[in-house]
Amino acid sequence: MLPLVIISVLLAFTSGKPCDTExxxxxxxxxxxxxxxxSLEGQDSAxxxxxxxxxxxxxxxxxxxxxxxxxxxxxxxxxxxxxxxxxxxxxxxxxxxxxxxxxxxxxxxxxxxxxxxxxxxxxxxxxxxxxxxxxxxxxxxxxxxxxxxxxxxxxxxxxxxxxxxxxxxxxxxxxxxxxxxxxxxxxxxxxxxxxxxxxxxxxxxxxxxxxxxxxxxxxxxxxxxxxxxxxxxxxxxxxxxxxxxxxxxxxxxxxxxxxxxxxxxxxxxxxxxxxxxxxxxxxxxxxxxxxxxxxxKSCLNEDNSLVLEPIDPVVTLPSEITVTIMVEVVPSSGEATLYSVDVPKGSSLLAALELLAAKNVGFTFEKESSLWGPFLSAVNGEQARQSDRRFWHLSSDGTALNQGVGDFKIEAPQKITLKNSTY
Ligand code: B12
Known part of the structure; x- marks a missing residue:
């Protein structure tokens, strides 16, 4: 029995495609x-x-x-x-x-x-x-x-x-x-x-x-x-x-x-x-x-079976737990300003920046829409222009974020740095 199992396992390994999608x-x-x-549905989706x-x-x-x-x-x-x-x-x-x-x-x-x-x-x-x-x-x-x-x-x-x-x-x-x-x-x-x-x-x-x-x-x-x-x-x-x-x-x-x-x-x-x-x-x-x-691509005899079932809209209420984040802004002059704001756990960085801006402590920002979502284009009145090969670089506790302001979620206290950088 055991050899049979071993043989079938080996066969599965040798005959199966490593990137099998079945x-x-x-x-x-x-x-x-x-x-x-x-994602393509909805009136305002571009x-x-x-x-x-x-x-x-x-x-x-x-x-x-x-x-x-x-x-x-x-x-x-x-x-x-x-x-x-x-x-x-x-x-x-x-x-x-x-x-x-x-x-x-x-x-x-x-x-x-x-x-x-x-x-x-x-x-x-x-x-x-x-x-x-x-x-x-x-x-x-x-x-x-x-x-x-x-x-x-x-x-x-x-x-x-x-x-x-x-x-x-x-x-x-x-x-x-x-x-x-x-x-x-x-x-x-x-x-x-x-x-x-x-x-x-x-x-x-x-x-x-x-x-x-x-x-x-x-x-x-x-x-x-x-x-x-x-x-x-x-x-x-x-x-x-x-x-x-x-x-x-x-x-x-x-x-x-x-x-x-x-x-x-x-x-x-x-x-x-x-x-x-x-x-x-x-x-x-x-x-x-x-x-x-x-x-x-020939576009001939294509399958037509992808059907969208209606889904119940999911309403997520903001968490009652709040986390405190520090937001450090480093403009091109290099003179850093530090802010602090409490945000519901799980908020997007964008929502956190909006809360901070609403506190009227001198922090402002602007965003532009792109295929990837909102792109942070100006902070405290300073544009980081693509024409000048500059952008507002995002990092958390010194590590570059690999998501933008719309997708990155605040799960724990941290220092977010927005730095006007060159590329
Ligand atoms: C070139 C590039 C940049 C350039 C764009 C300017 C330029 N003219 O070259 C610069 C250096 C500014 C840049 C910045 C950032 N980028 Co970038 N970028 C790219 C790259 C390599 C190509 C984008 C492109 O030209 N697409 C082609 C055009 C037709 O599409 P487009 O959407 O219209 O392109 C514009 C936007 O995508 C925008 N853009 C570029 N990066 C990002 C990131 C985010 C989150 C958003 C919302 C927009 C945006 O700039 C593009 C040119 O105008 C992609 C790689 C990829 N796989 O897509 C990564 C990529 C999109 N970037 C990424 C990231 C993480 C960033 C940053 C958040 C990095 C950081 N830690 O700061 C920042 C954005 C911060 C902000 N201010 O909001 C990730 C996004 C992943 C994700 N899940 O969101 C990618 C996929 C790279 C990766 N594999 O990690 N980026």
Missing amino acids: GSNGELLLSLGKNLLR PNPSVHLALRLSNSHNLAKESEHLNRMKNHLHNDIQNSLSNNQPVTGLLALYTLALKSSCYDLNTITFTVAQERETLLTHLKRQMEQEKENIAYSHRPLTNYYQYSLGVLALCVSGIRVNNHVTNKLIKTTEHEHVGHGSTDTYAMTGMALQCVKDAGSHVHNAVELETALTKIKQKLLAARRADGHIGNEYSTGLAVQALLAMGNDVAECAASMQAMRTDVRANKYENPMAASQILPALHQTSYMHIKN
Whole structure:
């Protein structure tokens, strides 16, 4: 009997895919898909191209809701991008995400146009132009107008849409990888660069620098593998999905991602991906696919079984237990001010800052909305502008937060520091 058990266990190990998504994991994927679909409901929820992508890369669909969301993107998101283009603001990442989202629904990209200075041009022409401007900026100041994450998204979006990416544009990405100039969110950025360069390699268009391209891809793989933690995460909880997507796109053996898949599943069960952006970046990885695979999407014979059951609204009353937090503000002058405020345990940092501002002790702040939620943009009247490459950095007792003000919850007394920093 015992040998039989041992043999079956061994067989299960050798025949089962290490990143298997069958069985109970199927349930997990389904519930994550439903949560994403739910995040698009509600009057004031803005259409989100990253969520669209994740839903389209899943195995189960709600085709009616996906097509409704596609239409909302074609109105609202389209208008937002049109406004940025008209105001000459760089919008590479959003334009790229929009392109990927449309492509993931097999939408004819040539029918999407924007009008700037009375000239109507297609989405892809605009994306190519944004990439040229980004490239010029790199040549001039060694940095893209936006960041290398968005630059990579741009290359990826052009490539999966079957556009031949200008060699000079790709070369800038190869060179950055070589010189390791990626900055904040480096795992996320390496992952996006990996998918972009792999797509270019597979397209076979970048022949004259093939060796450098290969070297860059090898380096990215090494960087991602070196960022693996003992608990399976690559970088942190929020970069693991993109990192796994990239490793899969770069043809890594699925066995190498088993621990990371497991880490993400544990995170899903612990509700770490309640932010739809976070969930949208990990879902494709859990489905063992990647943004790069949008290139070959046919949209034929798709499953249509993702149904949303009505759920009872959950009302959470503020906790009666309060915790005292210190809020330290360090403006660009370096002169720190310390405040203190009592907040209900479990409040978001945003709610805590609102309570502090309401005390009229001289603390004020402003926020801007983004795909990830509220972004802290000004404190005590001081803006930390992206155009100046500054931002309000968040930390707790000296450790950088890996969530924003809307998602980070205050569970214990601590000192929160808001520091005007450069990136
Ligand atoms: C580049 C980048 C930044 C840059 C953005 C400016 C720029 N022009 O380069 C800077 C350095 C300012 C930044 C800051 C922060 N970031 Co950041 N950032 C990224 C990165 C690598 C790419 C974002 C991007 O360009 N997306 C493409 C465009 C199309 O999407 P977008 O949503 O419109 O992009 C804008 C917003 O995302 C916003 N933004 C950037 N980071 C964050 C974080 C939060 C919480 C919010 C609300 C908004 C926001 O800036 C983007 C450019 O305008 C992502 C990686 C990822 N996986 O998404 C991390 C990422 C989004 N950042 C993250 C974090 C934690 C932060 C900080 C909270 C870090 C800190 N301890 O202070 C701060 C935000 C603090 C604040 N003031 O509210 C996490 C968010 C995880 C989560 N669960 O919320 C990510 C996923 C990285 C990671 N794996 O940990 N970031």
